[in-house]
Amino acid sequence: MSTPPILEQLRPYTQAVEEEIADVIRSAAGEDARGLYRMLEYHLGWVEADGTPVPEDARRSFAGKRLRPALCLLFCELAGGDWRSALPAAAAVELIHSFSLIHDDVEDGDETRHHRPTVWAVWGVNHAVNSGSNAQALVCTAALRCSLRGHADHLVLAVVRRLTEAVLRMTEGQYLDMRLEGGRIPDLHTHQTMVKGKTCALLSAACGIGWLLGDKSCDEDRLAQAEAFGEALGLAFQARDDILGTWGDASVTGKPVGSDLLRRKKTLPVVLAYQAASGDQRRQMERFFTKRTPSPAAAAAILELLESLGAREATQCEAERLASDAYARLEMLRPADGDETRTAAYDMIRSIVGFVLERDR
Amino acid sequence: MSTPPILEQLRPYTQAVEEEIADVIRSAAGEDARGLYRMLEYHLGWVEADGTPVPEDARRSFAGKRLRPALCLLFCELAGGDWRSALPAAAAVELIHSFSLIHDDVEDGDETRHHRPTVWAVWGVNHAVNSGSNAQALVCTAALRCSLRGHADHLVLAVVRRLTEAVLRMTEGQYLDMRLEGGRIPDLHTHQTMVKGKTCALLSAACGIGWLLGDKSCDEDRLAQAEAFGEALGLAFQARDDILGTWGDASVTGKPVGSDLLRRKKTLPVVLAYQAASGDQRRQMERFFTKRTPSPAAAAAILELLESLGAREATQCEAERLASDAYARLEMLRPADGDETRTAAYDMIRSIVGFVLERDR
Numbered sequence: 001m002s003t004p005p006i007l008e009q010l011r012p013y014t015q016a017v018e019e020e021i022a023d024v025i026r027s028a029a030g031e032d033a034r035g036l037y038r039m040l041e042y043h044l045g046w047v048e049a050d051g052t053p054v055p056e057d058a059r060r061s062f063a064g065k066r067l068r069p070a071l072c073l074l075f076c077e078l079a080g081g082d083w084r085s086a087l088p089a090a091a092a093v094e095l096i097h098s099f100s101l102i103h104d105d106v107e108d109g110d111e112t113r114h115h116r117p118t119v120w121a122v123w124g125v126n127h128a129v130n131s132g133s134n135a136q137a138l139v140c141t142a143a144l145r146c147s148l149r150g151h152a153d154h155l156v157l158a159v160v161r162r163l164t165e166a167v168l169r170m171t172e173g174q175y176l177d178m179r180l181e182g183g184r185i186p187d188l189h190t191h192q193t194m195v196k197g198k199t200c201a202l203l204s205a206a207c208g209i210g211w212l213l214g215d216k217s218c219d220e221d222r223l224a225q226a227e228a229f230g231e232a233l234g235l236a237f238q239a240r241d242d243i244l245g246t247w248g249d250a251s252v253t254g255k256p257v258g259s260d261l262l263r264r265k266k267t268l269p270v271v272l273a274y275q276a277a278s279g280d281q282r283r284q285m286e287r288f289f290t291k292r293t294p295s296p297a298a299a300a301a302i303l304e305l306l307e308s309l310g311a312r313e314a315t316q317c318e319a320e321r322l323a324s325d326a327y328a329r330l331e332m333l334r335p336a337d338g339d340e341t342r343t344a345a346y347d348m349i350r351s352i353v354g355f356v357l358e359r360d361r
Numbered sequence: 362m363s364t365p366p367i368l369e370q371l372r373p374y375t376q377a378v379e380e381e382i383a384d385v386i387r388s389a390a391g392e393d394a395r396g397l398y399r400m401l402e403y404h405l406g407w408v409e410a411d412g413t414p415v416p417e418d419a420r421r422s423f424a425g426k427r428l429r430p431a432l433c434l435l436f437c438e439l440a441g442g443d444w445r446s447a448l449p450a451a452a453a454v455e456l457i458h459s460f461s462l463i464h465d466d467v468e469d470g471d472e473t474r475h476h477r478p479t480v481w482a483v484w485g486v487n488h489a490v491n492s493g494s495n496a497q498a499l500v501c502t503a504a505l506r507c508s509l510r511g512h513a514d515h516l517v518l519a520v521v522r523r524l525t526e527a528v529l530r531m532t533e534g535q536y537l538d539m540r541l542e543g544g545r546i547p548d549l550h551t552h553q554t555m556v557k558g559k560t561c562a563l564l565s566a567a568c569g570i571g572w573l574l575g576d577k578s579c580d581e582d583r584l585a586q587a588e589a590f591g592e593a594l595g596l597a598f599q600a601r602d603d604i605l606g607t608w609g610d611a612s613v614t615g616k617p618v619g620s621d622l623l624r625r626k627k628t629l630p631v632v633l634a635y636q637a638a639s640g641d642q643r644r645q646m647e648r649f650f651t652k653r654t655p656s657p658a659a660a661a662a663i664l665e666l667l668e669s670l671g672a673r674e675a676t677q678c679e680a681e682r683l684a685s686d687a688y689a690r691l692e693m694l695r696p697a698d699g700d701e702t703r704t705a706a707y708d709m710i711r712s713i714v715g716f717v718l719e720r721d722r
Contacts, residue, residue, distance in 0.1 A: 030530065032533065035536065035540070099494075106487070125468075126468040130536055133493070133497060136498075137497075137532065144525070167497075168391070168498050197391070
C-alpha cells in the first residue's frame with residue numbers, strides 16, 4: 001500500500017505532533033497509573049496492548065492520518081505564524097479525536113479499528129470509558145502548553161474555549177446520530193446538523209485555532225473563513241466516509257463491509273436515496289432501518305437499492321460540491337505571491353482537500 | 362428525614378451553584394440536542410427522565426449534597442474574597458463530580474443512585490458515556506466563566522489547570538480501583554494512592570481553587586494548606602463512605618446493602634481487616650475477593666469476619682484521625698478575631714468536617 005504524496009509531505013508536521021502528545025502524556029501521567037496511559041498509547045498506534053513499542057514504520061498502519069492536527073499547524077503557517085508554536089493546540093485537537101474514537105467504538109460496538117482490536121475490545125468497556133475520560137482531560141493539559149510556546153494568556157483561553165465548543169458540538173452530534181439509529185430516515189437538513197456536530201466541529205476548530213495562533217493581525221473575517229473552510233471540508237470528508245463505509249473495500253478501510261448499513265446508520269447515501277425513492281422503495285427502506293437486527297441479506301438488498309437509485313454517484317457529486325466550497329473558502333486566504341512558506345502551506349491544504357475527496361480509506 | 366443543620370446553612374451557597382450550572386447549560390446547549398443536556402439535568406435531580414421538572418423540595422432527595430462546590434465557595438470567602446466570584450469554578454467542580462458519577466455508574470454497573478435509576482439505566486450505556494463526555498466538556502465552559510466574574514486571565518488558566526489535574530488524578534484513581542477489583546487485597550499505601558485519586562483530588566482542587574480566587578495576597582503556603590485540608594477531608598470522607606457502603610442502611614444511603622463487598626471493592630475496612638487477620642482468615646478473604654461472582658451468603662460471612670476483626674471500629678477510628686488532620690490544617694487558616702464573614706466561613710467548613718465524619722448517607 002503506497003502512501004499518498006500529501007501524507008508524505010505532512011510527515012514533519014505529524015511527526016512533531018506525535019512527539020508533542022508524548023510530552024503531554026509524560027507531563028501528566030502519575031507513576032502508579034502508567035497502565036491507564038498505555039491504553040491511549042495503544043489507541044495512537046505507538047504500543048501493543050502489552051506495552052511493547054510498535055516499530056516506527058508499522059505505527060502508520062495502526063494510526064490515523066493525523067489530518068486534523070496537520071491542518072491546525074498548516075493554518076498557523078498560512079496565517080504567517082511559526083507552525084511549531086501551534087503544536088500544543090494540534091496535540092489537543094488530536095487528543096479530542098482520540099478520546100471520541102475510544103468512546104465511539106464503545107458506543108458503536110466496533111471491535112476493530114485500523115486492523116487492530118479497539119480499546120474496549122482489549123481492556124473491556126469500563127476501562128475504555130475511563131481511558132476516554134482521561135484522554136479528554138489531556139486535551140486541556142495539551143492546550144495549556146500553548147503558554148510554553150509564548151502565546152499570551154488570552155490566546156490560550158481562546159484556544160481552550162474553541163476546543164471546548166468543539167467537544168460540546170461533537171457530543172451533540174453523537175447524541176443525534178444515536179437517536180437516528182433505529183429511527184426514521186432524516187431529511188438532509190437534520191442529517192447535516194448531525195454531521196456538523198460529529199465531524200465538522202473539530203475540523204473547523206482545528207483550522208480556526210491554527211489561524212488564531214498564527215495571525216498577528218487578529219483579523220476576525222479571515223478567522224471566520226478558516227473556520228468555514230474546516231466546516232466545508234468536514235462535510236466533504238463525511239460524504240466520502242459514508243461512501244467508504246457503504247461500498248469501501250474492507251481490507252483497505254479496516255472496517256467491515258457494509259458496516260454502516262448493518263448498524264442502520266442514516267448516512268448521506270441513505271438520505272439521498274430516500275429522497276429519490278418511490279413509495280414502495282421508501283417503505284422497504286423504512287422497514288430495514290427500523291429493524292432491531294437487520295440481516296446481512298436485507299442489507300445487501302438495500303445496498304442494491306441504493307445503487308439503483310444512483311445514491312453512490314449522488315453522494316460523490318455532493319462531496320465534490322462541498323470540496324469546491326472548501327476550495328473557494330481557502331482561496332480567500334491565498335497568500336501574496338512570493339511568500340514561499342505560506343504558499344507551501346496553502347498548497348498542502350489544497351492537497352488535503354483533494355486527498356479527502358479521493359481517498360479509499 | 363430531617364436535614365442536618367450545616368446543610369441548611371449551606372443552602373444559599375448550593376442554591377447559587379444550581380443556578381450557575383443552569384446558566385452554564387443554557388449557554389452551551391445547541392437547540393437540536395436539548396435531550397442530551399436533559400440527561401445531565403436528570404442526574405442533577407432537576408427533572409424526571411421525560412423532562413418534567415422536579416418540584417424544588419423533592420430535588421434534594423434526588424441530588425447530591427453539593428459539598429464540593431460549597432467548599433470551593435467557602436474557601437474563597439475564608440481567603441477574603443466574594444464567594445459569588447467563585448461560582449463558575451464551583452459549578453465546574455460539581456460538573457466534574459457529575460460526569461464522573463455518570464461514568465462510574467456505567468463502570469460499576471450501579472442501577473440506582475439517590476433512589477432513582479442511574480443515567481445508563483434510563484438511556485442505556487451508550488448515551489450515558491456520551492452524556493458524561495458532554496458534562497466533562499461543560500467543566501471548561503463553566504471554568505471559562507470565571508472571566509465574567511472579573512478574574513484575570515492568568516487566574517482563569519490556573520483554575521483550568523487545577524480542574525484538569527483533578528480529572529487526571531480521578532481517572533487514575535478509577536483505573537487503580539478497577540484493577541484492584543478481582544485482584545489481591547492491597548496494602549494501606551496502595552489503597553490510599555487509589556483514594557487520593559478517586560476522592561481527594563477533586564476535594565483538594567475545590568478548596569484550593571476557592572482559596573486561589575479569594576486570596577488577594579497570593580500566599581502559596583496558605584494555598585497549599587487549603588489543598589492539604591481538602592486531601593485530609595477526602596481521606597476521612599472515603600473512610601466514612603466505606604463504612605456506609607459496608608454497613609450502611611440501604612433505605613438511607615440509597616445504595617444496596619453490602620454493595621461494596623458484593624462488588625469486591627477493596628475498601629478501607631477490608632484492607633484493615635486483612636492486616637489484622639490470621640493466615641486462615643486471610644485465605645478466606647483472598648478466596649472471596651478473587652471470585653468472579655461472590656454469593657450474598659459468602660459476602661455475609663466476610664461481613665461477619667470484618668466485624669470480628671474490629672474493622673468497623675478501626676475504620677471509624679482512622680476516619681477520626683484523618684478528620685483531626687483536616688481540622689489542624691484548617692486551624693492554620695483561621696481568620697483574625699473580629700472578621701465576621703471569614704469566621705462564619707471558617708465555622709461552616711469546620712461543621713462540614715464534622716458532618717462528613719458522622720453522616721449516615
